[in-house]
Amino acid sequence: MDKIKTLDKLYLFYEKYFNNIVVLVVFIGSNIFYWLNHFNIGSGENITTFLAERILAPRESILVTVATVFLGIYFTVFSILGTIKAESTLGTIPKKNFFKLITFIKNAFLFAFSYLFYTIFYPWLAEQLVSYPKQLLNLFLIILFLYMFLSALKVGLALFVVFRKDLSNLHESIEKQKLETKKQREIFLRLENFLNEKDEIKDRNRAIIMNEIAKRKNPK
Incomplete structure (x- = not known):
């Protein structure tokens, strides 16, 4: 019983704070490394530039495909939720949890769409901007990428929690x-x-x- 309560508390913490904490840490850490690099304190490449221009940008086509797949999955789940029956598993979950699941899916849909939309203008903006504005451009690309995948993970965990009992039986x-x-x-x-x-x-x-x-x- 204590183990179940602990897992429930961990899940509630993850559900409420984990995504925002990860993004906040990345935002603060990236800015610290940028200004240290800007004032020639320490050595090495700006971590934000490295992640955005060396990791994400070269894989843009793959990540755009992933974002499109996510959008298709969320749209399908929305369609299923709109046609659920009273005797189905989703029809028996509490109202609060049901609308919480809807919110997760809606946010995940928005983040995937935002990342998809952002990548359209990123290459052009990356050529126009310099210094700290370009740092923010790269940082927002990383943040949208993180939110897209972390939101997908949250939706997957939420669906697993909903269907866990039915899957075991x-x-x-x-x-x-x-x-x-x-x-x-x-x-x-x-x-x-x-x-x-x-x-x-x-x-x-x-x-x-x-x-x-x-x-x-x-x-x-």
């Missing part, structure tokens, strides 16, 4: 559904047989009554 649920279906078929079959027997009894009684009426009309 998947085979049991399938067997239970099969038994329920078999039981319903047996009930319908018995009901059908019962109704057929009733109809046969009615037909026999009707035939007997008709015979009695015919005998009375034509006595020997």
